Amino acid sequence: MCGTSATADRLLVVHEARIAADELLGDYLRLPLGKAINLGTPGGFNRAVALLAARLRRATGRADVDAVRDAMAVLDIDWPRTTAAERRRVVSEAMAAAGRATAIIPARIQVPLGDAAESVVAATRTQARRQQGLAIAANFNALDRRVVTHVVSSQGNFVRDEYGRRVEGLGEEARRIVAAGLEQGLGRDDIAADLERAARAALVERAPFYWEVVASSFMGQGRSFAQMSSYAEAGIQRYVIEAVLDERTTHICRYLHGKSFAVADALQRFERVERLEQPEDIKRELPWVRESLDPETGRTRLYVDGGAGRTPLAEVTRSAFGTRDDRGDFRALASDGALREVGIGFPPYHGLCRTTTLAVV
Numbered sequence: 001m002c003g004t005s006a007t008a009d010r011l012l013v014v015h016e017a018r019i020a021a022d023e024l025l026g027d028y029l030r031l032p033l034g035k036a037i038n039l040g041t042p043g044g045f046n047r048a049v050a051l052l053a054a055r056l057r058r059a060t061g062r063a064d065v066d067a068v069r070d071a072m073a074v075l076d077i078d079w080p081r082t083t084a085a086e087r088r089r090v091v092s093e094a095m096a097a098a099g100r101a102t103a104i105i106p107a108r109i110q111v112p113l114g115d116a117a118e119s120v121v122a123a124t125r126t127q128a129r130r131q132q133g134l135a136i137a138a139n140f141n142a143l144d145r146r147v148v149t150h151v152v153s154s155q156g157n158f159v160r161d162e163y164g165r166r167v168e169g170l171g172e173e174a175r176r177i178v179a180a181g182l183e184q185g186l187g188r189d190d191i192a193a194d195l196e197r198a199a200r201a202a203l204v205e206r207a208p209f210y211w212e213v214v215a216s217s218f219m220g221q222g223r224s225f226a227q228m229s230s231y232a233e234a235g236i237q238r239y240v241i242e243a244v245l246d247e248r249t250t251h252i253c254r255y256l257h258g259k260s261f262a263v264a265d266a267l268q269r270f271e272r273v274e275r276l277e278q279p280e281d282i283k284r285e286l287p288w289v290r291e292s293l294d295p296e297t298g299r300t301r302l303y304v305d306g307g308a309g310r311t312p313l314a315e316v317t318r319s320a321f322g323t324r325d326d327r328g329d330f331r332a333l334a335s336d337g338a339l340r341e342v343g344i345g346f347p348p349y350h351g352l353c354r355t356t357t358l359a360v361v
Contacts, residue, residue, distance in 0.1 A: 039120065039223060040127035042244045042354055048120075049352075052215035055112040057208065060105045064207050067101035068199045070094075071170070075199075076192045079178055087178055095171040098203065102163045106156045113155055116215075117148040117222055124226035132359050134234035143229040150274050151222045158279045159214065170202040213351040220348035220355075221286075227357050228266045228346065236263055238360040241347070246324050252289040252302050253347075253355045254327045255314050259336060260360060261345045269345060286343045288350045289313065301333070306342045313339065 038044035074094035079087065121144045128134040140148075174195055181191040231239055243249055243257035269285070276282050287304040294301050300316040312333040320328030339345065347355040 038127070039123040039219070040131050042246075045219065045223075045354055045356075048116075048123075049212065049215045049219055052112065052116045052219065053208075053211045055116075056109055056211040056215060059108040059112055060211070061207065063101055063105050063108065064204045067098040067167075067203045068196070070097040070101050071199050071203075072192070072196055073097070075174065075195045076188075078188045079182060079191050080187065087175070091171055091174045091178070094174065095167050098170065098199070099164070099167045102167065102203070105163055106160045109159060110152065110156060113152045113218065114148070116218065117152050120151075120219055120222040121148055121226040121229075124223050125230055128227065128230040128234070128359070133361070134230055134236065134359060136230050136233045141229060141233055143232070144226060146274060147222065147225040147229060147270075150270075151218060151225065154273075154276075154279070154282060155214065155218050157277060158282075161279050162210070166202050166206075170199060173198045173202070216352045216354075217348055220353050224266075224346040224348070224357065225270055227359075228263060228270060231263045231359050232267060234359070236359040236361065238262055239266075239346075239357045240360060241355060242358045243355045245327065247322050248354075249321070250350060250353075251291065251300060251316050251319065251321060251328070251330075252313070252349050253353065254320060255302060255316075255330045256339075256344070256349070256355070257327055259339070261336070261340060265340050266345050269343060284343075288348070289344065304342050304344065308342070311338070311342050313342075313344065 039048055071094045074090060074097050077090060082090070121140060125136060125138070125140070125144070129136055129138070177194045177198060178191060181194060186194075227239070230236075238260050240258055240260045241253075241256045243253040245254065245257065273282055273285050276285060284306050287306045289302050289304055292301050292303065293299070294315065297315070300319065302313040302316070304311050304313065314333050315331040316328065317331050318329035320326035334342075346357055347353050349355060
């Protein structure tokens, strides 16, 4: 038999080690992010992302471990003695057990996300007043409160759907592993070991980077929405995209750097997004930018998959990726108005996006 209790113990050791590392940030984790760092600098933004990701890992890591343990408690059986119908039933029951363990994760992240949302809006307003000189009040306005509510609830829905996809994908992989193992004549222990590796890969090993992406997207979107609120309160009509032009900057952020958009259009976009609940609908309204190679020219093209299908945005004619203070050269494939229409009016534009906006005063 495969030692499922030993497996859980090993996973728990890894999880506890990660918590110990996160404890090194403990003093900061207990402070509102707005007081601990400055979101107006790239370094401050990166630190905010690291702090939030650490809190999210602390809140959810045990549930990931429990999901693997619960799935393996069902999957560790004598597979060569089962029928096809029994195998389907066992895998389904194992995925249901994993799903029950991960179902608590959206609730577990509500407090960290709520704290972070308050801090992001507060820090953004402080930056607008002190660094951009905007004449706005220190306290949140009504739109700020709506921003906090929206980013927390929508992120919870995204996480819920992501874990649903992971469990579903693990179920498909488990069925494949069992079928392949039986075809190869493997015994119970070997099949269980393969299933354990697949479960760990799907539910535990992906978690650290996943929470970095969640934290970055959450911080970036919260900051952008809060900036639009501050701009509207200050009577600002336009803003520009401000990328961090260093070795890590993506093509899309280099392309959009310096482009100007209307605050009113951004607020209308928020009004539409705020009414949406399903993650796929929000993705269509605020799509991330993708890249592909044009087979004819060999050049990189930037595009989005939105509600109107694929929309090409630009072609990279001279790449500056990997360099500092160089935007590169591009051939526009969509007007600035079209960029606005497809939801590319404000960041984030991709996972781990650091791009921000500045008011045009």
